[in-house]
Amino acid sequence: xxGERRRRxxxxxxxxxxxxxxxxxxxxxxVQELAxxxxxxxxxxxxxxxxxxxxxxxxxxxxxxxxxxxxxLTLGGDPQANRLRLALLALTVAFIAAxxxxxxxxxxxxxxxxxxxxxxxxxxxxxxxxxxVTPLLVWAGLxxxxxxxxxxxxxxxGMAALLGLAGAE
Numbered sequence: 001x002x003g004e005r006r007r008r009x010x011x012x013x014x015x016x017x018x019x020x021x022x023x024x025x026x027x028x029x030x031v032q033e034l035a036x037x038x039x040x041x042x043x044x045x046x047x048x049x050x051x052x053x054x055x056x057x058x059x060x061x062x063x064x065x066x067x068x069x070x071x072x073l074t075l076g077g078d079p080q081a082n083r084l085r086l087a088l089l090a091l092t093v094a095f096i097a098a099x100x101x102x103x104x105x106x107x108x109x110x111x112x113x114x115x116x117x118x119x120x121x122x123x124x125x126x127x128x129x130x131x132x133v134t135p136l137l138v139w140a141g142l143x144x145x146x147x148x149x150x151x152x153x154x155x156x157x158g159m160a161a162l163l164g165l166a167g168a169e
Contacts, residue, residue: 009072010060017053024049087118103153104143108135 024046031039063069075082095111102110113131121127142148143156144165152160159165 007067007070007072009074010063010069011071011073012076013060014057014071017056020049021053084118088115091115091118099151101153103156104150105135105139105155106153107151108138 027042027046031042060069060071064071075085077085091111091114095107098107098110101107109131112134113127116127116130138150139156139159143150143152150156
């Protein structure tokens with residue numbers, strides 16, 4: 001074991017370039033019918049992007065061939081930190097899914113409480129204070145005062161009816 005080199009996982013370095021190649025291919029496919037003037041810049045930029053991704057792939061491939069890297073994926077931390085990152089990612093996905101159903105204030109309050117709990121906050125006054133005051137400030141400042149179009153839910157509609165505010169339809 002002492003003579004073995006530790007191979008650094010490099011698979012995560014390919015995630016964004018792979019998405020970029022997919023987006024470029026999609027762009028190339030969707031602009032086929034356009035005049036060349038309309039698609040020229042995108043094709044030049046896309047071609048440069050594909051060359052850069054190919055060079056990155058070659059560089060990573062050489063590192064893998066030399067035994068310096070593997071195509072494994074890591075989130076960049078120890079297993080406990082990685083579990084926390086995945087839990088926060090799942091919480092974010094749940095927040096986005098709940099937002100149209102619950103509205104901004106309730107979904108944000110739940111997300112903040114759950115996020116702080118995951119991160120180790122256990123002081124109830126702080127947990128409840130931040131989880132309740134922040135969404136109320138978002139509601140008062142961004143939804144009521146400025147009129148930003150955030151998803152409305154039972155809280156927003158109820159407060160609009162109670163206070164006679166417009167825009168809660």
